[in-house]
Amino acid sequence: MTATDAFSSGQDTRDIPSRPDVMAAPALSIDGVSHAYGARRALIDIGFSVAPASFTALLGLNGAGKSTLFSLITRLFGIQHGRIGIFGHDVARTPGEALRLLGVVFQPRTLDLDLSVTQNLLYHAALHGIGRRDARGRSHEVLARIGLADRAGSKVRDLSGGQMRRLEIARALLHRPRLLLLDEATVGLDVKARADILTHVRELVAEQGISVLWATHLFDEIGASDDLVVLHQGRVLAKGEAPRVIADAGGSDINTAFMRLTGSAEPSAGATS
Ligand SMILES: Nc1ncnc2c1ncn2[C@@H]1O[C@H](COP(=O)(O)OP(=O)(O)OP(=O)(O)O)[C@@H](O)[C@H]1O
Numbered sequence: 224m225t226a227t228d229a230f231s232s233g234q235d236t237r238d239i240p241s242r243p244d245v246m247a248a249p250a251l252s253i254d255g256v257s258h259a260y261g262a263r264r265a266l267i268d269i270g271f272s273v274a275p276a277s278f279t280a281l282l283g284l285n286g287a288g289k290s291t292l293f294s295l296i297t298r299l300f301g302i303q304h305g306r307i308g309i310f311g312h313d314v315a316r317t318p319g320e321a322l323r324l325l326g327v328v329f330q331p332r333t334l335d336l337d338l339s340v341t342q343n344l345l346y347h348a349a350l351h352g353i354g355r356r357d358a359r360g361r362s363h364e365v366l367a368r369i370g371l372a373d374r375a376g377s378k379v380r381d382l383s384g385g386q387m388r389r390l391e392i393a394r395a396l397l398h399r400p401r402l403l404l405l406d407e408a409t410v411g412l413d414v415k416a417r418a419d420i421l422t423h424v425r426e427l428v429a430e431q432g433i434s435v436l437w438a439t440h441l442f443d444e445i446g447a448s449d450d451l452v453v454l455h456q457g458r459v460l461a462k463g464e465a466p467r468v469i470a471d472a473g474g475s476d477i478n479t480a481f482m483r484l485t486g487s488a489e490p491s492a493g494a495t496s
Pocket residue numbers: 260263264265283284285286287288289290291292407
């Protein structure tokens with residue numbers, strides 16, 4: 224069974240191998256993960272996987288638990304219950320191997336506005352132990368990949384919001400990860416900048432074979448051929464290929480499917496199409 228089969232059949236991923244076979248393992252496997260902040264349960268027995276070289280959308284309204292899940296995958300928080308694997312490497316047991324394969328773009332911006340685009344990249348590369356010369360080559364490479372090569376010398380302060388986001392994506396690619404997590408990467412951007420970023424990220428999947436987990440509350444960011452995980456109030460309500468999720472929920476589109484899955488009569492505030 225391929226990782227894609229495992230995703231679409233909803234089979235659990237309990238068997239994260241102790242000696243990972245990187246080619247066979249899902250890019251990301253989440254198995255029975257729960258998390259509570261004191262008495263507040265933010266994630267309840269979450270399970271899904273991201274197939275290699277796929278674009279998986281994690282759809283949930285504010286408060287669904289997306290950021291909490293990202294904090295667990297990246298080890299900002301310790302895992303209370305369940306297991307998380309990145310290409311078969313258990314995040315809790317072999318964090319070095321797992322995190323080496325992971326790039327992340329978090330919701331809050333974390334660029335130095337007074338440095339240039341390239342300086343931001345070189346600084347980040349140094350933190351990753353990448354030598355100066357190699358770092359320069361990689362900076363050119365990632366800026367070209369994300370359509371920012373012409374802004375290499377610009378101060379970050381002079382970039383548009385969308386360009387800053389693309390720079391953060393470029394930075395997340397510097398150490399050549401195989402799995403990229405993006406948490407609400409288009410929040411606050413105009414329609415064109417949102418579309419540009421989605422196009423670039425989808426190209427990373429199609430052309431570079433990078434696996435992407437794209438967290439969003441925006442229905443119109445879900446593509447027809449995407450894998451989809453619907454997260455609501457800390458629970459996975461549906462997962463699989465987007466058209467199948469919609470059909471199984473009895474919806475005509477992602478909006479109506481989401482409303483049926485969550486039992487809401489009206490589109491919730493913040494969920495836009
Ligand atoms: N540090 C915290 N302490 C207590 N509760 C928290 C904390 N962080 C998140 N929560 C709660 O956990 C639940 C999930 O929050 P989380 O931020 O993971 O959701 P989200 O889907 O990322 O939403 P958003 O996009 O608004 O950040 C929410 O009920 C939230 O109020």
